[in-house]
Amino acid sequence: MPGFRFFLAATAAFLATSPALPLSADSLNAGNIRLVDPGETVPVIKIPDGIYLRTPNDPDDIIWARVPEFRVEMVMAPPVHPSVGLRYRDEYPEQDLVVQLARTSERFYVRLRWVDPTHDTSTLRDRFRDGAAIEFSESDDSVSYMMGTDAESPVNIWYWHPDGDRVESLAAGSPGSLTRLDRQPVTGASEYRTGHGPDDSQWIVVMSRPLASEGDHQVSFERDTIPVAFALWQGADAQRDGLKLVSLNWIFARMTPDAAPAPGN
Numbered sequence: 452m453p454g455f456r457f458f459l460a461a462t463a464a465f466l467a468t469s470p471a472l473p474l475s476a477d478s479l480n481a482g483n484i485r486l487v488d489p490g491e492t493v494p495v496i497k498i499p500d501g502i503y504l505r506t507p508n509d510p511d512d513i514i515w516a517r518v519p520e521f522r523v524e525m526v527m528a529p530p531v532h533p534s535v536g537l538r539y540r541d542e543y544p545e546q547d548l549v550v551q552l553a554r555t556s557e558r559f560y561v562r563l564r565w566v567d568p569t570h571d572t573s574t575l576r577d578r579f580r581d582g583a584a585i586e587f588s589e590s591d592d593s594v595s596y597m598m599g600t601d602a603e604s605p606v607n608i609w610y611w612h613p614d615g616d617r618v619e620s621l622a623a624g625s626p627g628s629l630t631r632l633d634r635q636p637v638t639g640a641s642e643y644r645t646g647h648g649p650d651d652s653q654w655i656v657v658m659s660r661p662l663a664s665e666g667d668h669q670v671s672f673e674r675d676t677i678p679v680a681f682a683l684w685q686g687a688d689a690q691r692d693g694l695k696l697v698s699l700n701w702i703f704a705r706m707t708p709d710a711a712p713a714p715g716n
Contacts (some may be wrong), residue, residue, distance in 0.1 A: 484522045484549060489700035490592075492676060493521050495552040495559070508560075508616075508640035508657040515562055518551045525565075525683055525696035529597070543688075546696055548681055552704050559672050560659040561585050561609075563681070568649030571686030572613040579691045582684035583656050584610045587670035587677055592701045596680040598623040607670040609637045609658050616640050618658050622668035626693065634666035676703040 487493055496518045504512040525546045551562040563583055571581045587607045588594040599606040602624040610619045618639035623629045639658040646652045662672045670677065678701035684690040 484520045487521045487523055487550075487702050489698070489702060492703040492705050493550070493552060494519070494705050495554050498553055498555045500556055503555075506640065508638055508659055510562065510640055510642045510655040510657045514553075515551060518553050518562070520549050520551055523548045523550055523681055523698045523702070525681065525698055528682070528693060528695050528697040530693070543696075546683065548683060548698070550681065554662065554672075554706070556662075558659050558661055560657060562655070562657045564653050564655040565683060566650060566652065567643075567654050567685065568652050569685075569687040570643045570645070570652075574686070574691075577689075579684070579686040579689055581613050581654065581686045582611060582682075582691075582695075583654070584608050584682040585658065586680040586682065588679075588701065589668065589670060592678045592703075594678070595625075596678070596700050597697075598626045598629065601625055602628075605668055607668050609639075609660070611639050611641070611656050611658055613641060613643075613654075620660075620669060632666060632668055634669065636660050636665065636669065672706060675707050676705050678702070679704050 498514060502514065504514060506512075525548050527543045546565060549564045551560075553560045553562070563585070565583075567581060569581075571578060574580050585608070586596065586598075587609075588596075589605055589607060594600050594604045594606060596606075599622075605622050605624040608621040608623060608629070610621055611617070612619070616639050618637045620632045620635055620637045621629055622632055637658055637660045639656060641654060641656045644653050644655065660669075664671050680701055681698045683696040684694075685696070690696075
């Protein structure tokens with residue numbers, strides 16, 4: 452099995468030669484993970500050719516231990532629609548979202564993790580499912596991070612559903628214009644880890660898409676930097692639709708950082 456032996460050797464070399472990074476893949480202590488402020492730039496780590504995740508979107512793959520984590524503050528989204536205003540809680544606590552961005556020569560990955568004391572995977576009469584999304588500006592940061600500016604300045608949104616690990620590729624040109632796209636190239640997988648207490652349980656979600664974009668409003672990765680923003684839904688708190696936690700404005704994903712060390716170098 453020469454191919455499998457090469458994979459193991461390449462992975463070991465990647466892990467051994469990559470620079471030490473200040474993270475623990477299982478830690479929920481976000482204090483030692485650098486906080487990213489709105490407007491800052493974070494690298495999209497290039498995984499060397501010949502190294503692959505065990506499964507296409509494996510949230511627990513050893514590769515993630517060598518991709519830096521960044522902490523993003525999440526706050527309640529402004530009540531942009533009257534129906535949200537009826538359920539809006541201004542005192543809702545802020546929350547940290549831990550983000551990792553990576554790419555291969557063919558695929559773009561985002562890995563998210565956050566504390567969640569309840570495991571909500573379906574919508575019932577008085578409970579709702581959890582959720583997460585990453586939003587990309589199709590142009591630059593002049594586009595509103597709140598669901599886009601207008602039909603000429605839209606955003607592409609990857610929306611993860613915990614029931615069946617479904618990920619939808621959506622577009623929006625302003626609040627209330629969310630549209631499911633004809634092409635659905637984004638896939639995902641998740642893991643819910645139960646801890647000893649409510650602050651020790653977490654969701655880990657990976658979403659990915661081929662770098663090549665096909666179809667209208669699928670974000671192009673053929674750029675040096677891409678504005679990105681994030682959203683979370685806590686189902687146990689009846690969050691759904693516009694009632695959600697969001698990052699404050701764009702951060703920038705840098706697509707052309709220094710490559711990770713190649714195996715054997």
